Amino acid sequence: MSNHLSIIQKQVKAPKGQFNSFGKYPYRSAEDIVEAVKPIINPLGFSLILSDEIVNLGNRFYVKATATITNNTETYFAVGYAREEETKKGMDGSQVTGSSSSYARKYALNGLFALDDTKDSDATNTHGKEQAKQSVSISASELGEVKRLLDECQTMDTLKEIWDDIEEPYQVLPIIKELFTNRKKQLTK
Numbered sequence: 001m002s003n004h005l006s007i008i009q010k011q012v013k014a015p016k017g018q019f020n021s022f023g024k025y026p027y028r029s030a031e032d033i034v035e036a037v038k039p040i041i042n043p044l045g046f047s048l049i050l051s052d053e054i055v056n057l058g059n060r061f062y063v064k065a066t067a068t069i070t071n072n073t074e075t076y077f078a079v080g081y082a083r084e085e086e087t088k089k090g091m092d093g094s095q096v097t098g099s100s101s102s103y104a105r106k107y108a109l110n111g112l113f114a115l116d117d118t119k120d121s122d123a124t125n126t127h128g129k130e131q132a133k134q135s136v137s138i139s140a141s142e143l144g145e146v147k148r149l150l151d152e153c154q155t156m157d158t159l160k161e162i163w164d165d166i167e168e169p170y171q172v173l174p175i176i177k178e179l180f181t182n183r184k185k186q187l188t189k
Contacts, residue, residue: 004044005076008069009114011040028115030105037113045071050108052101055081057147057175058182063097065104067112080107081143081175146176150183159183 014036016026030050037048049068054061060083068077082103109115146166153159163171163180170176 004046004071004074005069008037008040008044008046012037012113012115014113014115028106030102030109033106033109033113033115037109041069046074047071050105052104054097058178060178062175063100063104065101065108067105067108069112076112078108078111079143080104080109080111082107083174083178142170143175146179150179153183153187156184156187159187 012033014028014033016028017032018027018029019025020027034048034050041048046069049066049070051066051068053064053066055064056062062081062083065080065082066077067080068075070076080103082100146162149162150159153162159180166176
């Protein structure tokens with residue numbers, strides 16, 4: 001069985017064809033990535049499947065998107081998460097979920113096809129937030145391991161050790177910060 005994923009990743013080029021006039025930066029959407037991917041994977045017999053699931057982590061809801069390609073012999077997937085805001089000005093609940101879904105799908109696609117987004121909207125559009133140094137994603141199994149460690153953690157010292165053991169790029173992920181914050185609150189009650 002050959003590994004088509006590396007071949008596909010080398011061929012996928014998804015230019016940033018969108019422009020945010022407010023933030024003055026180019027970006028690519030999940031739809032842009034899908035359109036760039038189909039002409040490469042379809043001739044190889046692969047199809048692309050995108051799915052979403054709402055997950056509750058701590059007291060926040062996230063959209064967990066999974067991007068999968070398969071040819072019924074080989075299957076590859078990546079997962080992306082995006083937190084749902086409780087409210088967002090000018091959007092109703094379904095639009096908030098849809099926006100989170102788009103972000104999560106984009107990150108899943110970026111991970112699956114090894115697309116670099118360091119200069120994309122989420123790295124440059126900080127609106128006063130800490131600037132992202134690089135595009136970082138975490139797999140579902142890695143996230144599960146972090147959650148398991150936190151569930152087993154019984155002291156603040158152990159919590160600090162777990163935090164220190166996590167590689168620095170992963171410490172900036174909102175989902176990781178949220179998990180640690182929630183466990184810290186539980187331990188200090």
